[in-house]
Amino acid sequence: MPFSFQFSPQDFAFSFLSILFEGIPFVLLGTMLSGAIDAFLPSRVMTRLLPKNGTAAILLCGGLGLIFPMCECGIVPVIRRLLGKGLPLSCALAYMLSTPIVNPVVILSTYAAFRGQSPELMVFLRLAIGFAVAVAAGFATRTIPARRILNGRVMDLLPEEGKEEDAAPAPAFKDRIRAGLRVATTDFLDVTMYLVIGAILASLFNTGIDQSVILPLAMNPWMATISMMGLAGVLSLCSSSDAFIAATFVTFSGASKLAFLVFGPMMDLKLLFLYGIVFRKRFVLALGAGLFVVIGLICVKLDALPF
Amino acid sequence: MNEKTLRALSSITLLVWGGVLLFFSLSGRIHSFLHPNFRPGAMIAGFALVILAGAYLWATSKSRRHATDCCGHDHKDDSSGPCSPGLGKSPGCCGHDHAGQAAGSRVFSFLILLLPMIAAVVASPDAFGxxxxxxxxxxxxxxxxxxxxxxxxxxxxxxxxxxxxxxxxxxxxxxxxxxxxxxxxxxxxxxxxxxxxxxxxxxxxxxxxxxxxxxxxxxxxxxxxxxxxxxxxxxxxxxxxxxxxxxxxxxxxxxxxxxxxxxxxxxxxxxxxxxxxxxxxxxxxxxxxxxxxxxxxxxxxx
CATH class of the missing domain: 2.40.50.140 (Nucleic acid-binding proteins)
Structure with missing residues (x-):
């Protein structure tokens, strides 16, 4: 079937606003949290809270979403501030990538969406692969200098190596509130700008492209997996609802739907821009390519499973 | 454009976003956009953004003032220590540094934040064609x-x-x-x-x-x-x-x-x-x- 694109400004506007209306409350929650973290969490507190053993710390952060669930939009400003409070970059990456998948809301929505399509297996594999890939990304970045991954503005936030904590008297509560509000506002405007750009692109594609063009690809495991990951990237769905969309692609194998469900929450059009407020552009592109290849290979290998 | 205007622009942006969410929530237009489970969140976010718009002006009004005080201070003289004791480290203590954010790029951000959203509010028929x-x-x-x-x-x-x-x-x-x-x-x-x-x-x-x-x-x-x-x-x-x-x-x-x-x-x-x-x-x-x-x-x- 030939590729077709039909642009309707009205449909685009409708889809664009709905993405924003759904995403903004979560972005606001995330940025209020980031303001509170910045104003009230002592510097280097994360270093003290996490296990000293780096491997254990990354594994712990990979599963942190079960206790502190965040969606993919809200987590980005939080991660930026946690890095400023001493959260190691590898741990931050593991938490950022895993929490949109390894969280209770997603477990329930995936189970509900796949009723009659091996829901237990789908939930287990989604969480297991999401956790494993996020943790692997954390390990892979462990030895890379932060300046090659983080953008300049986030580098400026990082606590300086070997520098003692500021001995100045603690500021008044009111001053902390003021500082928190300034940070929350700045973060909100930053993140929302990238969300707007991402929502523009996502709406262009999810209203303009004929989604049936990928249906003939369902028979080939490689093509099915690649096309479902491509679709997840283009549609930029929220991880709490994406399972309901994935489940409707009945001609596709369970493994290719799994690829959709693991890749989408970690990397899509809107995230491509949102990640830019924390990471260097080159790193974001490399991360996207790495996730695409690794998740794709895992899911193609799982294609023989009966689901 | 001075920092005071840019601060006001930040506040106006929050106000517009909050106003739009409240308008859609209170007028019922939100029904076409969101599942009922997500509507209370949109309305709460609308109220919160309106409050934040005022609170942001308060938060930036009584801090140390100077020529580039969009956040109550500048960062040029505090590279060796925190810009405000205990509140983080410059230049990120307020989420930005002035050197890296020219007024032009900040105005561009405001345009991105406001224009597509306002255009979509006007153009959206609240249904797909x-x-x-x-x-x-x-x-x-x-x-x-x-x-x-x-x-x-x-x-x-x-x-x-x-x-x-x-x-x-x-x-x-x-x-x-x-x-x-x-x-x-x-x-x-x-x-x-x-x-x-x-x-x-x-x-x-x-x-x-x-x-x-x-x-x-x-x-x-x-x-x-x-x-x-x-x-x-x-x-x-x-x-x-x-x-x-x-x-x-x-x-x-x-x-x-x-x-x-x-x-x-x-x-x-x-x-x-x-x-x-x-x-x-x-x-x-x-x-x-x-x-x-x-x-x-x-x-x-x-």
């Missing part, structure tokens, strides 16, 4: 719905023995005793409830052979239309927000030669049947009346 429905593919059987449940847009199917008030009464009662009905006693159903009948025999028995009243948009039927007299009656089925909504449809047997007003809203009354076509069970309503109606306030099904 023909091309997007076609692009998303119209679902006519249960397999295409994934694990979604029956409609919760208005009248949903109660459990056997459960009254309209949700209280369980006669345990011997059947579902059909409690199905919502119109003034003429015809069963009122949603498109998606009927589609559930394609897979669930109990639901199918409640509808099959009975006169059903169902509302939706007309759409030309290009398949499962042997006599050329059928059209699809379509509703959008939403999971979280309109961006993930998919069209679901049943078939309506119309009078020969009757006009199909593409995308027009109609209320169809007729007898329901569930024939098997091309290996799949579909829903067909043999229409006795088809009357044009206004777009419902809740045009989406959930």
């Amino acid at each position: 023909l091309s997007t429905m076609r692009n998303r593919g119209i679902i006519t059987d249960l397999a295409g719905l994934g694990g979604a449940g029956p409609s919760r847009s208005g009248d949903y199917l109660p459990m056997p023995g459960q009254g309209a008030d949700g209280v369980f009464g006669d345990p011997q009662a059947s579902v059909s005793d409690y199905l919502p009905r119109n003034a003429k006693g015809h069963i009122r159903a949603e498109v998606v409830d009927l589609i559930f009948g394609t897979d669930d025999e109990v639901i199918r028995k409640d509808f099959e052979g009975n006169v059903i009243e169902v509302t939706g948009q007309m759409f030309t039927a290009t398949e499962n239309n042997p006599g050329g007299t059928r059209f699809k009656l379509v509703r959008m089925f939403m999971m979280c927000c309109a961006a993930d909504a998919r069209p679901v449809a049943i078939f309506v047997e119309n009078q020969p030669g009757a006009e199909v007003r593409e995308m027009g809203w109609v209320k169809v009354t007729g007898k329901a049947s569930f024939p098997v076509a091309s290996g799949q069970r579909i829903v067909v309503i043999e229409a006795t009346t088809i009357e044009p109606v206004e777009k419902p306030e809740d045009s989406m099904l959930y």
Whole structure:
């Protein structure tokens, strides 16, 4: 079937606003949290809270979403501030990538969406692969200098190596509130700008492209997996609802739907821009390519499973 | 443009975003955009943004002032220590550094934040048109719905023995005793409830052979239309927000030669049947009346 694109400004506007209306409350929650973290969490507190053993710390952060669930939009400003409070970059990456998948809301929505399509297996594999890939990304970045991954503005936030904590008297509560509000506002405007750009692109594609063009690809495991990951990237769905969309692609194998469900929450059009407020552009592109290849290979290998 | 103006712009941006969320929430327009579960969050965010707009001005008004004090201080002289004791480290203590954010780029950010959103608020018809429905593919059987449940847009199917008030009464009662009905006693159903009948025999028995009243948009039927007299009656089925909504449809047997007003809203009354076509069970309503109606306030099904 030939590729077709039909642009309707009205449909685009409708889809664009709905993405924003759904995403903004979560972005606001995330940025209020980031303001509170910045104003009230002592510097280097994360270093003290996490296990000293780096491997254990990354594994712990990979599963942190079960206790502190965040969606993919809200987590980005939080991660930026946690890095400023001493959260190691590898741990931050593991938490950022895993929490949109390894969280209770997603477990329930995936189970509900796949009723009659091996829901237990789908939930287990989604969480297991999401956790494993996020943790692997954390390990892979462990030895890379932060300046090659983080953008300049986030580098400026990082606590300086070997520098003692500021001995100045603690500021008044009111001053902390003021500082928190300034940070929350700045973060909100930053993140929302990238969300707007991402929502523009996502709406262009999810209203303009004929989604049936990928249906003939369902028979080939490689093509099915690649096309479902491509679709997840283009549609930029929220991880709490994406399972309901994935489940409707009945001609596709369970493994290719799994690829959709693991890749989408970690990397899509809107995230491509949102990640830019924390990471260097080159790193974001490399991360996207790495996730695409690794998740794709895992899911193609799982294609023989009966689901 | 000085920092005071840029601060005001930040506050105005928050105010506009909060105002738009509140306007859509209070006017009911939000119903077309979000699943009911997400609407309270949008309204709370609207209020919070309006409050934040004022609070941000307060937070930046009484800090140390100088020429570049959008956040109450500048960063040029505090590279060796925190810009405000205990509140973090420069230049990120307030989420930005002045050197890296020229006024031009900040104005550009405000334009990105405001213009597309305002244009979309003006342009959005709060419903999808023909091309997007076609692009998303119209679902006519249960397999295409994934694990979604029956409609919760208005009248949903109660459990056997459960009254309209949700209280369980006669345990011997059947579902059909409690199905919502119109003034003429015809069963009122949603498109998606009927589609559930394609897979669930109990639901199918409640509808099959009975006169059903169902509302939706007309759409030309290009398949499962042997006599050329059928059209699809379509509703959008939403999971979280309109961006993930998919069209679901049943078939309506119309009078020969009757006009199909593409995308027009109609209320169809007729007898329901569930024939098997091309290996799949579909829903067909043999229409006795088809009357044009206004777009419902809740045009989406959930």
